[in-house]
Amino acid sequence: MFQLFTAHLRPLVVVAVSLLVCAFAAALLRRKVRPAVEAVCRAAVARMRPHMPDPLRRVVRRCRAWVDPALVRSGLVTAVAAGMAWSAASTLGLAGPVTAAISATLSVQLSSHASVREGTQRLIGTLAGIAVTVVVWGTFGLTPWSIAIITGCGLAAGRLLRLGDSAVTVPLTSLGILVAGSAVTETFVWQRIAATALGIVVGAILSPLVGGMTPRERARWNLTQLSTGIAALLGELGAGARDGYSREQAARWLARSRELGADLDEAVTAVDDLLRQARWSLRTPVGRVTPLRETVRALEHGVDQVNSVARSMFDSAATPHAPGVPAQIGPVLTAASEAFAAHAGYSAHAGSAGTSPTGSSYQSLQASLEALRDTRRHTVRTVRTEVDDTGVLVLTGSIITDIDRMAGSLERTAPALSIGVREPGPSIPAVSEVLPAVRLMVRKAATRR
Secondary structure, eight states: OHHHHHHHHHHHHHHHHHHHHHHHHHHHIIIIIHHHHHHHHHHHHHHHGGGSOHHHHHHHHHHHHHOOHHHHHHHHHHHHHHHHHHHHHHHHTOSOHHHHHHHHHHHOOSSHHHHHHHHHHHHHHHHHHHHHHHHHHHHHOSSHHHHHHHHHHHHHHHHHTTOGGGGGHHHHHHHHHHHHGGGOOHHHHHHHHHHHHHHHHHHHHHTHHHHSSOHHHHHHHHHHHHHHHHHHHHHHHHHHHHHOOOHHHHHHHHHHHHHHHHHHHHHHHHHHHHHHHHTTOSSOOGGGTHHHHHHHHHHHHHHHHHHHHHHHHHHHHHSTTOOOOOGGGHHHHHHHHHHHHHHHHHHTTTTSGGGSTTSHHHHHHHHHHHHHHHHHHHHHHHHHHHOOOHHHHHHHHHHHHHHHHHHHHHHTOOGGGGTTOOOOOSOOOOHHHHHHHHHHHHHHHHHHO
């Protein structure tokens, strides 16, 4: 009896130890090895670049333009995850190790939390698909009508369970079970569930290697990139207003302002993922995510305003007999660019010590906003004294209004920022919020004893 127990336990121990080693190696690669390797590679490239012949430089530039490092990294991690899941399922003797490989392939995400979330939805979909198949097949048998009912009920069950994109897993699992036919037994069902869960675990272990950043780092990076993009565009708009610009330039600026919407979507997704991860994290309090949520909301309004300025400047150049943008408006646009550049530095430290009123990035942002207000007052006085055209004055007032709204968003004083914000209602406390209370209760109990 003991030998039989040991024989079954040994593969499980081997797989568990292997997964723990892989988790440790993945954490070590992401935190220690990868930054060191990147630093060495950058230093080597910087030293070799002056000595590289021009044809080789052109080849290297073309390769960098054709190859997406993120895509290559994601492909390699996914391939390794699929191979690991197959090997682990085979070691455990699970029926259909390909199920584990498929589950691992689909579970590889930008973070472990996202991997577990998506994988859990898929596991729930698998269980629901098995339940739908057992009920319908047992009631109606295997007929064309039962196939239609299983597919329809599977999709409906996925929507009712709010599985999102994983809702299609329910009918796919149901139809996959029908392929097995008479081989479907209780053992088969449980092994399929175990293989799916094993793939989720493997995907969660290797997911941090895909993005190379933690969810908090990714959110900060996206916010910094968005703020930097707004700053760069405002700088070009200011230079164009000061030195003059063509219709083609205005069209390019308008197109770039609209492309900022894609960067905004990425930033919103990154912050939402961080918020979901923080609710279950042991080290990331939900309170640290609040500054990032406020930052992304301010930048959302900033994207709208810079799009409005770019549209005004384009209409001025593209519409016949339209009032022109006065050169006096250039300095205030440049000052707004500098404010967003300072905000990019502030966003890089959002959620950390840099968000405090004593932080250097915060003080730099406040100084830039004060300079923007001074430049705005000077610009308004200059335009009023030097411009007599009513159309130009109206256009200038429109752009100044957009600049005022940008400043209000960066200062977090704009009343519009509070519109549409959902009031926090009763919900399950985050793990990081519960742990301090649990520790305090344990200490009090130990003190009483």
